Amino acid sequence: MQTSKHDPVSRLIFELSKLPGIGEKTATRLSYFILKQNESFAKSLAEALLNAKQKINLCIECFSFTEINPCEICSNAERDHHTVCIVERPADVFAIEQAGIYHGIYHVLHGFLSPLDGIGPEELKIRELLMRLGKKSDSIHELILATNPSVEGEATALYLAKLIKPLSIRLTKLAHGLSVGGLLEYTDKQTIGKALENRMEMS
Numbered sequence: 001m002q003t004s005k006h007d008p009v010s011r012l013i014f015e016l017s018k019l020p021g022i023g024e025k026t027a028t029r030l031s032y033f034i035l036k037q038n039e040s041f042a043k044s045l046a047e048a049l050l051n052a053k054q055k056i057n058l059c060i061e062c063f064s065f066t067e068i069n070p071c072e073i074c075s076n077a078e079r080d081h082h083t084v085c086i087v088e089r090p091a092d093v094f095a096i097e098q099a100g101i102y103h104g105i106y107h108v109l110h111g112f113l114s115p116l117d118g119i120g121p122e123e124l125k126i127r128e129l130l131m132r133l134g135k136k137s138d139s140i141h142e143l144i145l146a147t148n149p150s151v152e153g154e155a156t157a158l159y160l161a162k163l164i165k166p167l168s169i170r171l172t173k174l175a176h177g178l179s180v181g182g183l184l185e186y187t188d189k190q191t192i193g194k195a196l197e198n199r200m201e202m203s
Contacts, residue, residue: 009035061132063108063125064090073097073105080104082141086129086160088112088148091185096146099193104144107132112152113159126160133167142170144199148183149174161202172199 009031017027034042058064059071066072073079073093083104087093093106109124121127133140145160147153157173164171175198184192 062093062106063110063128064093064106078103082139083144084140084142085144085146087146087184088153088156089185092146092148095184095187095189096192096196099189099196101193101196104142109147109156112147112150112156114152121159124156126163129160130163133164133169137167137169140169142172144196145171145173145202146184146196150183157202171202173202175199 012031012034013024013027016022016030017024019027022030034045055067056065057067057069059066059069059074061070061074064071064073068075080103084107085096085102085104086107086109087096088109088111090108093108096102096106107125107129109126109129111119111124113119113121113124133143143164145157147157147160161171174195
């Protein structure tokens, strides 16, 4: 479909198609759905987007999305601050929390290593992780590598394991049961719970 800066419908389709997993056909369906709603729906949607963008930042501790700093998990004294679960995305934090098994804290990498896509260690929150471990090495007893069971996720976990091994901190990873190539955010909470409960030592 030809887009024009002067055509509001084409502009809406174009902007929606920038979202991950949203192609032109889906963007077109979403656009027509929005246009069929009353004006209050569009205003509410626009306000929610702007409000989230203006108020949500990265937690200064774990780098997940939050409105308060540190986030509710990092600032919760009842959480186990001796255990840190390392995940790829903020959505993975939500998925693990839904399982209701894990009670430690997190560190969000914001991606995975993918040299072919130009994503190296500098593009992830790896330096921040090492700085965090350096400051709290005495208080952190276990790191759980909860990267996704994909080629990139496994490569990221192995890279992190090599960096963390000299620190003499217990290092574990999620147990099998997660489908290869799957994403934590789309995995049911029972499977995530079992993978956490049966996590394995990393050599």
